[in-house]
Amino acid sequence: MSAARPSIIIRTALIAVALGAAFFPFPQAWVERFYSRDVYLLIERHVTPLSNAAPWALFDVLIVCGLFLLIVGWTVGLTRVGRTRRVRRVPALLFTTAAVCAAVYLVFLGMWGLNYRRVPLIDKLQYEPGLITPGAQRALVSEAASALNALYAARESAEYPAIGRVPDSLARAFVDVQRELGVRYPAQPGVPKHTILQPYFSRAAVDGMTDPFLLETLVDDQLLPYERPFVIAHEWAHLAGYADESEANFIGWLTCLRSDAADQYSGWQFLYEQGLIGLTAADRTAADRMLAPGPRQDLIAVRSRVLRGLSPWMQQTGWRIYDHYLKANNVAAGIGSYDAVIRLVLGTRFGPDWRPLIKSDPMGEQAAHPASDRLRGPLS
Secondary structure, eight states: OOOOHHHHHHHHHHHHHHHHHHHHHOOOOOOOOIIIIIIIIHHHHHHHHHHHHHOHHHHHHHHHHHHHHHHHHHHHHHHHHHHGGGHHHHHHHHHHHHHHHHHHHHHHHHHHHGGGGSOOOOTTTTOOOOGOOOOHHHHHHHHHHHHHHHHHHHHHHOOOOOTOOOOOOHHHHHHEEEEEEOOOSOOOOEEEEEOTTTHHHHHTTEEEEEEEEOOOEEETTTTTTTTTTHHHHHHHHHHHTSHHHHHHHHHHHHHHHHHHHHHHHHHHHHHHHHTTTTTOOOHHHHHHSSSOOHHHHHHHHHHHHHHHHHHHHHHHHHHHHHHHHHHHOOOTTTGGGGTHHHHHHBBBBBEEGEEEOBBOTSSSSSOOOOOOOOOOTTTT
């Protein structure tokens, strides 16, 4: 057997396994029991604290090193042979590149990506689609507006932590929400970090992302202080293994509500804007009239911040790519899953203080909640 033969077999095997992993229908119950609630959280509780110790985003290092190795590999592969043989080298280089991409994809699945295949959150909550009505949505927006008006004074006096430090109150709330959802070993919060992807974030209107390899939290450093708590909590929800965007929004909102008043303001501001989606023009006008001048100016400032560096072409291209990415990972709604958080909030039954009520999970374990919690709709 020639020396090249084992290498070809290994590369072929990597590509085959990756294709199988991409298209094989993993049983959701298996992923939930053995990966998302067990293996993944064990990985996260060890990897995130290590990533937190680095003062910079390790994901940036991965990007730079990956691009460097890709360029060097192709350059060496094409220059080590004569000019006439370079064209014949291209298929071999493409094959090797595909094998490397396959290996990266398998690492992605093992470190975080399998969470896309877990049991949906609505299957664990006391969720009733019948609770979702236009009237309920209008009432939810009204409640969000009232909360913003009441919490604005706390927002004005708050000293929001800068990027680079874990907000203590928000971190405690993050753990509390996970325990409410029946998680035995809560995920660890990540230190919000700057990233070399900042120019892309600004131009594509991306507020943050979770590093799926080293389990870091990366945020747009142009976020206004009162935006940061929700964005951080949303990314932490991804760290907890909730890959679906509506679920991450739901858990991020609940995390803010369990934190101090300034963080609650951030959560309600997010939900208010999401709640406007799908309302009639008259309802949106009525909702705007409910807001006091302070919260209204904050929303205007957020929209101005987004538009300041926005590139419509880059935004559309970036979100189109992300839409395909989500759909390829079993999120049928694609980027539409962001907006689905309102349906998740309206359809979920809550106890006091917006504590979501859980039913028996898919594994047959009884999810516990305080006996004093009474069943109610979110707007009753």
